[in-house]
Amino acid sequence: MPLTLDDVSFSQAEQRLPLSKPFTLVVFGASGDLARRKLLPALCALDCDGQLPAGARILGFARSDMTDDSFRDEVRKSASLSCHGHKLGEQQWQDFSARLLYFRGQYDSVSDFRGLQQRIEDLARQSGQPANCLFYLATPPGAFAPIVRSLKASGLARGSGGKVEQAGPWSRIIVEKPFGRDLQSALDLNAEIRQCFAERQIFRIDHYLGKETVQNLMVLRFANSVFEPIWNHKYIDHVQVTVAETLGAEGRAGYYDKSGAVRDIVQNHMMHLLCMVAMEPPGSLDADAVRNEKVKVLRSLRRIEPHCAASSVVRGQYTAGLMDGRDVPGYRQLKGVGPDSMTETFVAFKAFVDNWRWSGVPFYFRTGKRLPERRTTISIHFRPVPQVLFNAPPTGPVAANVLAIRVQPNEGISMEFQVKVPGMAMRIQRLKMDFSHAEAFGAEPPEAYQRLLLDAALGDQTLFTRDDEVEEAWKFVSPILEGCAMQPGEKLAFYEAGTWGPKEAFDLIADDGNRWHVT
Ligand code: NDP
Numbered sequence: 001m002p003l004t005l006d007d008v009s010f011s012q013a014e015q016r017l018p019l020s021k022p023f024t025l026v027v028f029g030a031s032g033d034l035a036r037r038k039l040l041p042a043l044c045a046l047d048c049d050g051q052l053p054a055g056a057r058i059l060g061f062a063r064s065d066m067t068d069d070s071f072r073d074e075v076r077k078s079a080s081l082s083c084h085g086h087k088l089g090e091q092q093w094q095d096f097s098a099r100l101l102y103f104r105g106q107y108d109s110v111s112d113f114r115g116l117q118q119r120i121e122d123l124a125r126q127s128g129q130p131a132n133c134l135f136y137l138a139t140p141p142g143a144f145a146p147i148v149r150s151l152k153a154s155g156l157a158r159g160s161g162g163k164v165e166q167a168g169p170w171s172r173i174i175v176e177k178p179f180g181r182d183l184q185s186a187l188d189l190n191a192e193i194r195q196c197f198a199e200r201q202i203f204r205i206d207h208y209l210g211k212e213t214v215q216n217l218m219v220l221r222f223a224n225s226v227f228e229p230i231w232n233h234k235y236i237d238h239v240q241v242t243v244a245e246t247l248g249a250e251g252r253a254g255y256y257d258k259s260g261a262v263r264d265i266v267q268n269h270m271m272h273l274l275c276m277v278a279m280e281p282p283g284s285l286d287a288d289a290v291r292n293e294k295v296k297v298l299r300s301l302r303r304i305e306p307h308c309a310a311s312s313v314v315r316g317q318y319t320a321g322l323m324d325g326r327d328v329p330g331y332r333q334l335k336g337v338g339p340d341s342m343t344e345t346f347v348a349f350k351a352f353v354d355n356w357r358w359s360g361v362p363f364y365f366r367t368g369k370r371l372p373e374r375r376t377t378i379s380i381h382f383r384p385v386p387q388v389l390f391n392a393p394p395t396g397p398v399a400a401n402v403l404a405i406r407v408q409p410n411e412g413i414s415m416e417f418q419v420k421v422p423g424m425a426m427r428i429q430r431l432k433m434d435f436s437h438a439e440a441f442g443a444e445p446p447e448a449y450q451r452l453l454l455d456a457a458l459g460d461q462t463l464f465t466r467d468d469e470v471e472e473a474w475k476f477v478s479p480i481l482e483g484c485a486m487q488p489g490e491k492l493a494f495y496e497a498g499t500w501g502p503k504e505a506f507d508l509i510a511d512d513g514n515r516w517h518v519t
């Protein structure tokens with residue numbers, strides 16, 4: 001069906017392009033999975049789109065023994081490199097690789113950081129440009145504080161938050177998630193970073209906020225008049241959020257085994273999804289107006305007290321199983337994971353947002369690795385129609401309406417509703433009205449990191465997490481972690497790889513008379 005689109009741009013990034021001031025992006029942990037699979041391909045795609053200013057450089061920093069050339073060779077191996085969705089051409093690679101440099105160092109060595117500073121200044125001098133710096137912490141979280149201390153001690157953390165129009169070099173810091181291990185460590189990390197960077201220089205990244213479909217939630221809710229009047233406890237029965245992954249923790253055990261699904265997905269990605277669904281309309285699209293509303297949602301979240309955590313939160317771990325016809329090992333069989341690891345690779349729980357709008361509406365959350373499909377979906381389940389007419393016996397019960405937001409893949413939105421099946425009899429069938437991003441716009445949405453890296457380079461914090469947001473999210477999650485750790489032997493439910501998680505997760509929702517929408 002042809003679509004008529006009234007194209008109105010609200011994107012600050014688009015309005016301010018192209019960037020006039022070059023910068024050096026220092027990627028700490030440049031030898032790692034995130035850098036190789038997501039960050040460098042996103043930067044390459046930005047370069048192909050002409051969105052990196054001439055003179056912008058990417059300086060990889062890690063302990064691994066590499067030179068500029070061997071770093072470039074490693075980057076080139078990344079299967080995710082592309083240009084406008086196509087395989088990268090030779091000239092495009094040459095242009096991009098000319099921006100890539102490598103610096104080998106230890107994260108806690110001030111002298112290595114002084115060497116890094118020297119290199120950045122030399123590069124700036126050669127190009128006659130100010131030494132603007134964007135530091136990206138893409139290491140496991142344990143290295144964040146040592147890096148910040150080294151930045152401070154070496155004098156690299158300086159300058160302003162850097163509005164593009166300001167003169168003089170600016171520096172900013174992008175910090176990956178999870179930001180801390182619990183509330184106290186998040187407070188400590190915030191305090192540590194604030195010793196050398198002002199809040200306007202700090203970009204706590206959560207790539208879910210850069211996903212088109214997550215941003216589209218704001219548009220769906222606040223650019224359409226049909227949803228807002230029914231977006232509350234009077235019309236919504238419950239909400240489900242599923243973040244399902246087919247991937248296991250292969251190759252990332254060092255990070256994942258200390259993290260687990262609660263810290264890896266719930267504390268950050270899921271809390272942001274919740275906020276986008278549940279927040280009140282902000283007064284404007286300014287970074288702080290939006291983030292103020294998100295914080296209010298987190299403050300309204302009913303706490304799951306430690307003594308209730310083990311009984312009300314389902315924690316699971318995958319065992320060996322079959323996926324796509326191939327045997328995959330169990331979590332405990334992975335290199336770097338102990339045979340008695342109690343780390344959860346699956347979590348399911350129910351939460352309540354105790355405010356006027358959401359009073360009494362359960363929000364069910366579920367995330368896991370090695371599930372049968374990669375699928376992130378938010379489904380809004382409306383209340384059933386009254387038990388009269390079609391919803392009375394013998395025709396009832398009639399399925400309630402469901403608005404399903406497919407965050408990924410096959411990005412889009414569908415509305416499930418009832419229609420009459422043609423014929424003499426009065427038969428009812430559930431149908432879907434569907435919007436598919438690829439069909440409507442003719443292309444897959446861009447990778448989230450492209451948008452976020454560009455925003456950070458422009459100094460736009462709207463899609464980044466503010467200090468109070470991260471702290472409020474931990475206030476909800478920390479008692480859960482504490483409670484689960486208190487439980488003797490830590491209750492852990494096992495599920496076979498390639499299945500939809502442990503039975504307990506099905507019981508959790510079935511106890512309320514509901515069932516998971518995605519199965
Ligand atoms: P990796 O385990 O691949 O680590 C990245 C690099 O950090 C490694 O190559 C290594 O480089 C260095 N490193 C590893 N372990 C340590 C350690 N104990 N102390 C200091 N340095 C270490 O992690 P990822 O790239 O997967 O993740 C990095 C961060 O990005 C995490 O915070 C994660 O939550 C976040 N993230 C990851 C995503 C992903 O898909 N991978 C997606 C979104 C966020 P070297 O030894 O050369 O110094």
Ligand code: BG6
Binds near residue numbers: 207245247264376
């Ligand atoms: C990261 C987690 O934040 O998100 C990973 O550390 C997870 O464990 C990844 O695989 C999922 O991202 P996406 O964009 O594939 O949903």
